[in-house]
Amino acid sequence: MVRLRTSFASYVTLCVVALHLVLLPALFFGMGYVIRKSHETLFIEHARTFARVLAEEFEVGVALDSPTRTVDLLDLAIIHGDARYAELFDGGRSIRSSLGSPDIIIPRHTDLGFAQGGDDIYFIVLPIVHAGHSAELRLGFDEQPTQDRIHLALSRMLWLLAGYLAIAIIIAIILSYRLSRPIHRLGDVSRAIASGDYAQALDVSTGIRELHELASDLEGMRRELVGVNHRLQAKIKEKEISEVRREELQKQLQHRQRLETVGTLAGGIAHEINNVLVPIILFTDTALQELPPSSASRADLMRVLAAARRAKDVVRKILTFSRELDEAKVALIDLRGVVTEGLHLFSVLAPPSIEIRTEIDEQIPLVRADATLALHMVINLCTNAYQAMAGAEGVLTIGLRYQEAPDDGRISGPRVEFWVSDTGHGMDPVTVERIFEPFFTTRSVGQGTGLGLSVVHGIVESFGASIRVDSRIGAGTTFTISFPAIAEQYLIDDAAVPTA
Amino acid sequence: MQNILIIDDEPDVRDALKRVLDRAGYSVRTVESAVGAAAELERIPTDVVITDIIMPKIDGVQAIESIRKAFPSVRIIAISGGGNFGISAYQPAAITTTAYLASAEKAGAHLVMTKPFESIDLIQAVEKVLGVGHA
Numbered sequence: 001m002v003r004l005r006t007s008f009a010s011y012v013t014l015c016v017v018a019l020h021l022v023l024l025p026a027l028f029f030g031m032g033y034v035i036r037k038s039h040e041t042l043f044i045e046h047a048r049t050f051a052r053v054l055a056e057e058f059e060v061g062v063a064l065d066s067p068t069r070t071v072d073l074l075d076l077a078i079i080h081g082d083a084r085y086a087e088l089f090d091g092g093r094s095i096r097s098s099l100g101s102p103d104i105i106i107p108r109h110t111d112l113g114f115a116q117g118g119d120d121i122y123f124i125v126l127p128i129v130h131a132g133h134s135a136e137l138r139l140g141f142d143e144q145p146t147q148d149r150i151h152l153a154l155s156r157m158l159w160l161l162a163g164y165l166a167i168a169i170i171i172a173i174i175l176s177y178r179l180s181r182p183i184h185r186l187g188d189v190s191r192a193i194a195s196g197d198y199a200q201a202l203d204v205s206t207g208i209r210e211l212h213e214l215a216s217d218l219e220g221m222r223r224e225l226v227g228v229n230h231r232l233q234a235k236i237k238e239k240e241i242s243e244v245r246r247e248e249l250q251k252q253l254q255h256r257q258r259l260e261t262v263g264t265l266a267g268g269i270a271h272e273i274n275n276v277l278v279p280i281i282l283f284t285d286t287a288l289q290e291l292p293p294s295s296a297s298r299a300d301l302m303r304v305l306a307a308a309r310r311a312k313d314v315v316r317k318i319l320t321f322s323r324e325l326d327e328a329k330v331a332l333i334d335l336r337g338v339v340t341e342g343l344h345l346f347s348v349l350a351p352p353s354i355e356i357r358t359e360i361d362e363q364i365p366l367v368r369a370d371a372t373l374a375l376h377m378v379i380n381l382c383t384n385a386y387q388a389m390a391g392a393e394g395v396l397t398i399g400l401r402y403q404e405a406p407d408d409g410r411i412s413g414p415r416v417e418f419w420v421s422d423t424g425h426g427m428d429p430v431t432v433e434r435i436f437e438p439f440f441t442t443r444s445v446g447q448g449t450g451l452g453l454s455v456v457h458g459i460v461e462s463f464g465a466s467i468r469v470d471s472r473i474g475a476g477t478t479f480t481i482s483f484p485a486i487a488e489q490y491l492i493d494d495a496a497v498p499t500a
Numbered sequence: 501m502q503n504i505l506i507i508d509d510e511p512d513v514r515d516a517l518k519r520v521l522d523r524a525g526y527s528v529r530t531v532e533s534a535v536g537a538a539a540e541l542e543r544i545p546t547d548v549v550i551t552d553i554i555m556p557k558i559d560g561v562q563a564i565e566s567i568r569k570a571f572p573s574v575r576i577i578a579i580s581g582g583g584n585f586g587i588s589a590y591q592p593a594a595i596t597t598t599a600y601l602a603s604a605e606k607a608g609a610h611l612v613m614t615k616p617f618e619s620i621d622l623i624q625a626v627e628k629v630l631g632v633g634h635a
Contacts, residue, residue: 271554274581275510277616282516285619286523312616461603 012176040114047141050081055126085140182206198226280308332366342378359399367483369463377459381420388424397421414485421478427471506530507551520619534563553580561607568608575629578604581615
């Protein structure tokens with residue numbers, strides 16, 4: 001069924017009009033009846049009273065004795081009694097006032113009701129007894145003036161009611177528009193919210209409690225929506241940023257791994273060639289020294305030597321290529337900064353199933369290290385730890401502390417300990433023995449190169465620090481790296497090494 | 501005449517070093533591995549040991565440590581070809597030079613040098629650890 005829908009204002013107006021269309025006719029007819037009845041009653045009272053007074057005058061007076069007197073009295077009824085017909089019927093003789101309307105014929109049944117008989121005349125017939133004989137006084141009163149008064153009153157009432165109806169409709173329209181304003185406002189804001197604009201507040205001012213409550217509830221919903229929206233946007237942005245960071249980091253790590261692989265290869269080749277160059281250079285050199293100055297072979301040997309030196313330079317260049325990290329900027333650094341940065345980078349990579357805890361001392365002495373390498377070390381250890389817990393929930397703890405007592409390893413005296421601890425599967429002693437070997441891995445193919453921990457080992461060695469592994473099957477593993485806390489850490493400079 | 505013991509797994513390297521130092525007037529012996537070095541040092545008192553760092557079986561760093569312990573008076577020169585070689589001595593390429601030389605010095609080598617080098621460098625290094633010219 002199709003339901004006609006109209007605006008709230010029109011609806012209220014239509015309701016008011018409908019209500020009045022039902023009530024006003026009833027009111028009109030009710031009041032019309034009362035008015036008509038009261039006028040009729042007045043008219044009839046007047047007519048009867050006048051007729052009785054006139055009849056008494058005929059009975060007690062001498063008018064009947066003279067026809068002139070009779071006519072005078074009948075004329076009186078026309079002139080002062082609002083009658084249009086006056087007749088005295090006395091024993092077959094009829095005396096009629098000439099002042100009345102001559103065309104009026106008295107009906108057979110007299111004393112008809114008001115507005116009956118169709119002639120606008122109200123007839124009264126009264127018997128008169130005078131001096132032993134009886135006569136009849138016949139009077140006809142004009143109904144028209146009373147009818148006119150009734151019509152006038154009714155038409156005035158009609159105008160009054162029409163005016164009332166018009167005012168009622170105007171008031172209904174004004175009122176309904178005022179009422180519908182907050183509803184329209186609610187509708188506008190709701191539509192705005194539905195189309196994604198949450199900025200407009202629902203500040204509806206209305207005296208209607210239900211509307212006020214509805215507006216408050218909607219405003220509460222809007223605020224909640226705004227909050228949810230903001231949170232969602234922040235989350236999306238955060239996710240985008242971390243996605244970008246993750247990609248950057250992965251790219252960085254891949255690049256580094258490639259460099260390490262190339263470096264490993266280049267280093268191996270360099271070692272071999274350098275070993276080969278030693279006998280070439282030294283034997284040629286010796287031969288040159290032993291040959292007499294005039295020997296023709298001298299020039300040849302000089303060329304061998306020059307070629308060998310060139311080969312040496314080539315090797316040096318190959319090494320330089322893979323030696324991005326060799327220019328390690330070893331300096332006094334605060335490990336806390338490095339660990340915090342590493343943690344930050346790593347937290348992007350770590351799955352949410354892993355809880356990361358930190359136990360970092362507030363005051364840590366400086367240590368000698370290269371910040372980039374140290375960061376590399378931190379990330380490698382963290383990655384190794386989370387891979388040990390892969391597929392399960394676990395806790396990864398990163399710590400940094402100052403230890404005054406000498407450790408059992410290579411570092412005597414105060415030291416800074418950095419440790420990474422996991423609740424992963426742990427390792428047996430045989431595995432622990434081998435974990436720093438390059439390409440040694442317990443992971444399946446494709447999950448790691450097996451270079452991570454050997455790289456860490458190399459970095460740790462280059463800092464003159466030491467690494468310790470504590471592991472128990474099923475309980476987890478802790479890698480502890482001890483840095484000498486004193487600034488005078490002994491490190492050899494490449495420049496101090498005698499070279500050719 | 502001062503005695504020098506060369507430890508290197510490469511025969512050509514051993515021979516070349518021996519040839520240069522022989523000519524410089526030293527009494528030179530060679531062994532191919534640190535395994536035989538202790539016995540050799542026990543047999544003939546030695547002034548200078550020149551050892552490779554990256555070798556199979558026992559690497560140079562370990563060799564230096566044990567020699568320093570057993571023969572404190574022996575002067576040690578550590579040499580290496582740079583780069584990475586062998587499993588036990590693996591270091592990431594980039595930091596190798598610093599790392600292995602640091603390890604060798606830490607283990608007690610008096611001087612470290614990278615391969616290849618000229619004859620004159622070798623002779624000067626030996627003289628340096630023996631204190632010639634410093635006395």
